[in-house]
Amino acid sequence: MNRRYAMYMVAAAAFATMPAFINPYWTDVLNTVGLYAILALSLNIILGHAGMFHMGHAAFYAVGAYTTAVLNVTFHVPVLWAMPAAGVLAALFALVVARPIIHLRGDYLLIVTIGIVEIVRIALVNNIFDMTGGANGIFGIARPELFGFKIRKPVHFFYLIWGFCAVTILLFHWLENSRFGRALNYIREDEVAAEGSGVNTAAYKLGAFVLGAFWAGMAGTLFAAKMTIISPESFSFWESVVMFTIVILGGMGSIRGVLLGAFLIVGLPEVFRELASARMLVFGAAMVAMMIFRTQGLLPPAPRHYDLRGIMSGTQTREERA
Amino acid sequence: MSLLRLTNLTKTFGGLIAVNDVSMTVEQGSIVGLIGPNGAGKTTVFNLITGNYKPDSGTVEFDGEDLTGRPTHRIVVRGIARTFQTIRLFQNMSVLENVLAGCHCRMKSGLLSSLFRTRSQRAEERRALERAVHELEFVGLAAQHANLARNLSYGNQRLLEIARALASDPRFIILDEPAGGMNDHETAQLIDLIRAIRDRGITVLLIEHDMGLVMKVCEQLVVLEYGAVIAQGTPDAVKADPRVIEAYLGADDDL
Amino acid sequence: MTNGLAVGGIYALIALGYTMVYGVLKLINFAHGDLFTIGAYLGLTLLTSMGLTGHLGAVAGVLVLAVMVQVLVAIIGYLLERVAYRPLRQSPRLSAVVSALGASIFFQNAVMLIYGARFQVYPHDILPSATVSLLGLDVPLVRILMFLTSVVLMLGLYFFIQKTRTGTAIRAAAIDQGAAKLMGINVNRVVSLVFLIGPALGGAAGLMVGLYYGQINFTMGWVYGLKAFTAAILGGIGNIPGAMVGGLLLGVIEALGAAYISIAWKDAIAFFVLIIILIIRPTGLLGERVADKI
Numbered sequence: 065m066n067r068r069y070a071m072y073m074v075a076a077a078a079f080a081t082m083p084a085f086i087n088p089y090w091t092d093v094l095n096t097v098g099l100y101a102i103l104a105l106s107l108n109i110i111l112g113h114a115g116m117f118h119m120g121h122a123a124f125y126a127v128g129a130y131t132t133a134v135l136n137v138t139f140h141v142p143v144l145w146a147m148p149a150a151g152v153l154a155a156l157f158a159l160v161v162a163r164p165i166i167h168l169r170g171d172y173l174l175i176v177t178i179g180i181v182e183i184v185r186i187a188l189v190n191n192i193f194d195m196t197g198g199a200n201g202i203f204g205i206a207r208p209e210l211f212g213f214k215i216r217k218p219v220h221f222f223y224l225i226w227g228f229c230a231v232t233i234l235l236f237h238w239l240e241n242s243r244f245g246r247a248l249n250y251i252r253e254d255e256v257a258a259e260g261s262g263v264n265t266a267a268y269k270l271g272a273f274v275l276g277a278f279w280a281g282m283a284g285t286l287f288a289a290k291m292t293i294i295s296p297e298s299f300s301f302w303e304s305v306v307m308f309t310i311v312i313l314g315g316m317g318s319i320r321g322v323l324l325g326a327f328l329i330v331g332l333p334e335v336f337r338e339l340a341s342a343r344m345l346v347f348g349a350a351m352v353a354m355m356i357f358r359t360q361g362l363l364p365p366a367p368r369h370y371d372l373r374g375i376m377s378g379t380q381t382r383e384e385r386a
Numbered sequence: 387m388s389l390l391r392l393t394n395l396t397k398t399f400g401g402l403i404a405v406n407d408v409s410m411t412v413e414q415g416s417i418v419g420l421i422g423p424n425g426a427g428k429t430t431v432f433n434l435i436t437g438n439y440k441p442d443s444g445t446v447e448f449d450g451e452d453l454t455g456r457p458t459h460r461i462v463v464r465g466i467a468r469t470f471q472t473i474r475l476f477q478n479m480s481v482l483e484n485v486l487a488g489c490h491c492r493m494k495s496g497l498l499s500s501l502f503r504t505r506s507q508r509a510e511e512r513r514a515l516e517r518a519v520h521e522l523e524f525v526g527l528a529a530q531h532a533n534l535a536r537n538l539s540y541g542n543q544r545l546l547e548i549a550r551a552l553a554s555d556p557r558f559i560i561l562d563e564p565a566g567g568m569n570d571h572e573t574a575q576l577i578d579l580i581r582a583i584r585d586r587g588i589t590v591l592l593i594e595h596d597m598g599l600v601m602k603v604c605e606q607l608v609v610l611e612y613g614a615v616i617a618q619g620t621p622d623a624v625k626a627d628p629r630v631i632e633a634y635l636g637a638d639d640d641l
Numbered sequence: 642m643t644n645g646l647a648v649g650g651i652y653a654l655i656a657l658g659y660t661m662v663y664g665v666l667k668l669i670n671f672a673h674g675d676l677f678t679i680g681a682y683l684g685l686t687l688l689t690s691m692g693l694t695g696h697l698g699a700v701a702g703v704l705v706l707a708v709m710v711q712v713l714v715a716i717i718g719y720l721l722e723r724v725a726y727r728p729l730r731q732s733p734r735l736s737a738v739v740s741a742l743g744a745s746i747f748f749q750n751a752v753m754l755i756y757g758a759r760f761q762v763y764p765h766d767i768l769p770s771a772t773v774s775l776l777g778l779d780v781p782l783v784r785i786l787m788f789l790t791s792v793v794l795m796l797g798l799y800f801f802i803q804k805t806r807t808g809t810a811i812r813a814a815a816i817d818q819g820a821a822k823l824m825g826i827n828v829n830r831v832v833s834l835v836f837l838i839g840p841a842l843g844g845a846a847g848l849m850v851g852l853y854y855g856q857i858n859f860t861m862g863w864v865y866g867l868k869a870f871t872a873a874i875l876g877g878i879g880n881i882p883g884a885m886v887g888g889l890l891l892g893v894i895e896a897l898g899a900a901y902i903s904i905a906w907k908d909a910i911a912f913f914v915l916i917i918i919l920i921i922r923p924t925g926l927l928g929e930r931v932a933d934k935i
Contacts, residue, residue, distance in 0.1 A: 117735065164920045170734060171669050175870065176919050179912040182867075186909040235501050242500030242507065243493050243514070250476055250487050257474035260436065262462035262491030262554050271497060301863075305742065312739050344750040351743025355736040356728045367480055367534070375512075375519050376528060 091218040098225040101326040104310040106279035112316035115252025120177030124277035126299035128284025154281025162273040188296040201295025315361030395444035406613035419604035427613035467556035469547040477536035488553025561592040649892020650791025654846040655869035656884040658839030664815030664879035671741040674866020675748035680844025711841040718840025877925030
């Protein structure tokens with residue numbers, strides 16, 4: 065294992081011990097960071113890798129959270145069992161909703177996704193299917209139980225959320241460095257060239273949406289379990305904006321960038337709580353400034369290295385993309 | 387035998403007839419040139435073959451199979467690869483990754499095997515890398531595999547497009563102005579490359595304005611003017627055809 | 642129905658701002674809705690602090706107020722373009738989109754910080770409260786005035802765009818910036834002009850909404866903005882008469898929908914219209930097809 069990975073392992077291990085040193089309030093902040101990190105990583109597939117302007121990600125998050133809530137409160141399905149169902153339902157929703165809009169050009173797609181997330185929110189407020197509890201939402205969601213152990217304190221959720229996040233990072237890292245990941249990048253760079261090279265662009269764009277939605281749905285389960293109450297206001301357009309901003313400012317297509325983005329955008333306002341009301345103001349100004357001065361984001365992805373030993377003579381490369 | 391057969395292809399854009407009842411065939415194993423003045427509709431014919439445009443009428447037959455109106459990526463899978471007149475590389479990705487794009491349609495690893503990095507997925511990746519490097523060596527760009535595409539010289543970018551097209555293991559390759567922007571030395575190398583492609587068993591159809599290259603490397607020529615075929619035949623025959631001369635140079639009143 | 646037309650006029654005025662900016666910069670100015678909000682708030686501040694209507698009487702007071710608001714909002718719009726968009730002219734589209742979003746967040750929160758998060762109320766006694774009998778319906782006079790004002794402003798813009806040299810320059814820059822430059826048109830000036838006119842119209846709309854509905858809130862730009870954007874798309878983004886038609890049409894559709902379907906879903910109607918249009922006919926009612934060269 066090379067040095068870069070060793071460093072990450074050490075940092076991860078150190079991070080895993082953090083709850084021991086901080087009070088529960090800050091653990092909870094880290095939990096929120098973790099949730100947004102998972103959401104942003106899932107959005108990264110759609111926006112960062114495939115380059116599709118998607119500002120409706122909160123809609124998938126909502127479908128997952130509400131699926132969990134309904135399954136748990138009405139049908140008494142244990143929360144963790146509801147997770148795959150939440151993912152699947154969110155994925156199906158994405159499939160249905162994205163299919164007709166997948167061919168739209170950049171800014172038009174953006175507007176439509178905004179419309180979708182707003183319609184979902186309005187539908188939730190209006191108690192669609194008579195299941196969503198209207199503006200008050202659904203309460204009384206049970207805590208998750210893992211082998212009989214009830215997860216209810218912030219420190220428990222810390223390990224649940226960040227454990228899930230770690231798995232997400234690993235799987236997405238593998239995905240990025242595969243045929244699937246490359247295909248998404250080709251589509252982002254030049255869709256006509258990608259199609260002309262033999263990539264089924266329509267299928268991959270849809271696939272990116274479905275995968276991103278699946279993960280966002282599962283994140284919705286974690287959110288529902290953590291809050292035990294969910295309501296439509298947690299799934300507004302502005303939530304989508306936060307996720308969108310994390311990906312863009314952190315670095316499109318870069319796992320490290322997205323993680324950093326989540327820490328900064330969710331964590332910093334907590335640190336500067338005193339300036340609470342001015343937070344968003346600074347946020348907005350920062351977005352403008354970032355675009356003018358550092359368009360590629362804070363930690364843009366490094367070019368992939370391929371191990372060509374044995375394939376090409378004289379090749380010394382042995383690093384893989386971190 | 388005819389590998390590619392175009393029959394009565396017509397394509398209009400608004401009021402403009404870009405391709406006007408074009409019929410032509412390309413024999414397997416040959417190198418055919420599609421020439422004509424600017425705006426004659428050559429690239430449009432290419433786009434009709436590759437599925438980027440759908441013809442208003444007419445058919446595109448490849449190896450006996452009707453490909454008219456199929457989506458582009460399916461046509462690539464069938465064995466037709468192309469390069470673009472305006473270079474369309476993935477500029478911010480490495481040379482190697484650009485070629486890997488060509489390998490894409492010959493691989494099978496899907497979402498799940500990529501997500502979990504299965505053994506078969508890793509093996510397939512390795513085979514794809516071997517294929518990609520092989521094509522880079524074929525066009526002479528292997529040493530630049532880690533460079534970003536946008537940092538290559540113009541001539542090398544054209545070679546890279548060819549390598550990417552070859553990586554999809556085509557039976558038929560369409561080159562759209564491959565010598566655009568190349569100097570004499572590079573053009574001579576290109577001629578050798580085109581012949582080497584044909585020697586691999588790949589049929590070549592190309593658009594080119596460089597008449598020197600066209601005369602040297604093409605076995606057959608098809609001449610388009612205002613979207614219609616005005617001449618077909620060997621380079622020498624076409625060169626002497628008065629209609630062709632008039633199309634390129636305008637009618638000469640003195641003759 | 643008449644309410645639909647009046648509101649439609651408002652949507653149209655705001656939509657013009659979106660469509661003009663999109664026409665010349667191919668950018669969706671997310672911050673435009675917030676300029677509308679700023680118009681409403683500035684109107685309130687000027688009205689209450691200067692007591693214009695007290696001094697000048699209702700009609701003249703409102704007119705002066707309108708002019709002042711439009712000028713101020715125009716200036717803010719101009720600065721917005723210079724600071725947040727001009728540096729990104731050569732950057733990829735996504736950067737400008739993000740910048741627009743950031744500007745929108747900035748403006749919205751600035752308004753909230755300055756004026757507070759609760760609804761603010763316009764003085765009630767300025768506008769006449771008479772109703773007029775029109776085709777058998779009792780219509781508030783103000784509604785008619787609002788609609789007429791919108792129409793007058795729109796017609797003014799239309800003639801400006803179609804008949805004057807500067808207007809032609811704007812249209813040229815919208816079609817092809819490069820060619821316009823070669824024709825000697827100062828594109829920067831055209832863009833600045835667009836960012837003066839569009840925001841001015843939006844600010845006027847904000848003032849009217851404040852005067853008519855009486856209540857304003859820092860988030861109003863979001864809802865009105867998105868609906869106005871839908872109107873612009875409906876008419877064909879980049880197409881100025883299209884924005885006018887789209888705005889009125891959307892206002893009417895919304896009013897009918899609220900009456901016959903349900904009031905609760907009223908806001909969603911605009912989104913539905915938006916999505917359907919973009920799927921079926923993205924170029925809108927009056928837009929043109931543009932083909933890509935491969």
